[in-house]
Amino acid sequence: MTSRPARSRPSLSRRDLLAGGGVAAAGIGLGAVGATMINNNGSDAAVERLIDFHGPHQAGIQTPMQAHVVLNTHDLKQGLDLAAAQRLLRLVTDDCARLTRAQPALNDQEPHLATVPARLTVTIGFGPQWFTKLGLSSARPAGLVELPSYPIDRLQPEFSDGDLLLQICADDPLVVSHAARQLTKTVRGFATPRWSQRGFSRSEGGHLPHGAERTAAPRNLMGQIDGTVNPVAGSTDFDAVVWSDEPGWFTGGTTMVLRRIRMQLDTWDELDVSGKELAVGRRLDSGAPLTGTVETDVADFNATDDSGLPVIPAFAHIARAAPRQGTDRFLRRPFNYDDGLVDGTTDAGSLFCTFQAHIAKQYLPVQKRLADLDSLNDWTVPIGSAVFAIPPGCAPGGFVGEGMFA
Secondary structure, eight states, rough: OOOOOOSTTTTTTTTHHTTTHHHHHHEEEEHHHHHHHHHHTHHOOOOOOOOOOOOSOSSSSSOOOOSSEEEEEEEEOOTOOHHHHHHHHHHHHHHHHHHHOOOTTTTTTGGGGGOTTTTOOEEEEOHHHHHHHTGGGSSSSSTTOOOOOOOOOOOOGGSSSSSSSEEEEESHHHHHHHHHHHHHHHTTTTEEEEEEEEEEEEOSSSSSSTGGGTTSSOOOOOOOOTTEEEOTSSSHHHHHHHSOOOOSSSTTEEEEEEEEEEEEEHHHSSSOHHHHHHHHBTTTTTTBBBTTTTSSOOOOOTTEEEEEEEETTTTTTHHSSSSSSSSOOOEEEOOOEEEEEHHHHHHHEEEEEEEEEEEIIIIHHHHHHHHHHOGGGTTEEEEEEEEEOOOOOOOOOSTTTTTOOO
């Protein structure tokens, strides 16, 4: 039987320690243990796979895509007060800070599962009802707007809404699973699980040389490259599109839209390549627009063929999704899901995640155009939908979302 690592100050319970504001001190006490674990797992290579939890923005947004994700939501228990909500966020923040340093969380029952960095990130978000239930409506960000009902929607409650979001990403599914389980145990006393959705992208090194996949736009299960026109992380354009400049506690935060989109892959497979490319507006092999030669070419929606017809049809997906006002842009960070066969039909699709400063100004105009006339609607069905406010990051010793309680 493997002995558990020694704990500093064993006379204090985890909840007492964190509720009393001892997060930073506790983190210092375990620093040496974490460093030893990292060095034992590959020295410099392992350190490179650590992504700092602290900072002006939360990780997991402009972080290059990881291979695996678990999206968990929880609903606050009835009667939870502001003091309890702050204790909850202190506990979750401490867990996240430790786990992303490849250190076990306090009271971690499987500490040996926490020692692989794997570019783990945890992103914390709040649904509209979080603010309502806690009497914090005045702190609700202006950019957090709920989506209207669309004719194409077939939404299921088991994939929709939620008060507290935990987006857990890493390159190792075991690391994701362990972090998700640990955080679920931490949240249990304050909130009840609502839904959990698991997704994947390409793993690093699976198709390209080491490191190359991190900057390549991922493919979805329809075969198309998804994210070609994304703003470039670290650029002023990215900052303007993604991070909120709303005065007050939410400055540096963002909003997230999650749409679970089931793909009708069995009927999609009946199309030939030409039909698929007309529906998308891009070549499937290279991702180039039908009017271009490489993925990054700008689509020419006015170009016509020899018969006078548009090369890219007006109903093509990229024609409907293309910005019209200049402000209707957002960051796409989608993952795939595949739940196998259900009644003989493929149950697979996209966990389509977007990040933007303001949902109404940036996301809704695009979604309306897609809902009104997008050829891919014949092969896709939105079955889940949720929106969240993603607060700015926090400094060591603080906790995510603390500004909303001021």
